[in-house]
Amino acid sequence: MRIIRYVKESGKQLAAVTEENKVIDLPYKDFMTLVAEARRNNRTTFEMVKQLIGNGEELALEDIDLTTPIDAPEVWAAGVTYKKSKEARNYEATQGKLDAETFYDKVYDAIRPEIFFKSTAARTVGPNEPVYLRSDSNWQIPEPELGLVIDKEGTILGYTAGNDMSCRDIEGENPLYLPQAKVWKNSCSIGPSILLKEAVSDPYELQIICRIYRDEKLVFEGDAQVNQLKRKLEELVHYLTLDNTIFDGTVLLTGTCIVPPNDFTLNEKDRIEIEIPGIGVLKNPVLQSKKIA
Ligand code: DO4
Ligand code: MG
Known part of the structure; x- marks a missing residue:
């Protein structure tokens, strides 16, 4: 069971998507309200949604205008976890002339993971919205990643796809x-859905696939599995939430575990697709960021 939001004349509508890709509106304003209501009823979010969709009117996923599944107040990211x-980081730092242990080698093996601040709701886009290229960089790539949707205590509520x-x-x-290499306007996208935690028996079995199209031709395709992750998902959440204020x-x-070849850089008008079966395909066109005068 996955949760989406889509645009209606009346505003953003929360909805559930069934295994058959049918869309059923939910009577809550956003994902966290749904989670809170399930908790108030001593139910899991999954149980609550299952009960609600019995009454719903169904739509087809292709007929709706998807938006971010949640206005994530903050997006954080872990690095060098694969x-x-x-x-790839060692190549960037040394152009392949690697002759000594780097801090990337060290962080990969260290107990403490790399965790960095990535985005806010205002910088984050959803399905079909453009991600921007930074105007002072000549080597830019998407980073297709599994995203964890968490509450303020660090409980994992569900999974989404993200582009770092x-x-x-x-x-x-x-x-x-x-x-600066990570944060600018429209430098992060998430979606298209939140796959509920209770709907996933083993998140390490999730696949991540990335495709990049240029002039309608596939110019890059790569895939990975979350079981290639060096760390446990809970370990990353632990370091993010430790002595922190989280919303x-x-x-x-x-x-990321998918890196295009070293001679590849994104161009304006490329199209990026990040697919996690069960979550869906996060599609974003690429635009050059306009210089702010
Ligand atoms: O060390 C920089 C960040 C690496 C990263 O974003 C990743 O591994 O996904
Ligand atoms: Mg990354």
């Missing part, structure tokens, strides 16, 4: 530039 990411757009040249120049509906991206 071997592939460690290798990244500038490899800016990060490679100096790791202290990480916030209901925060999204934690768990790192």
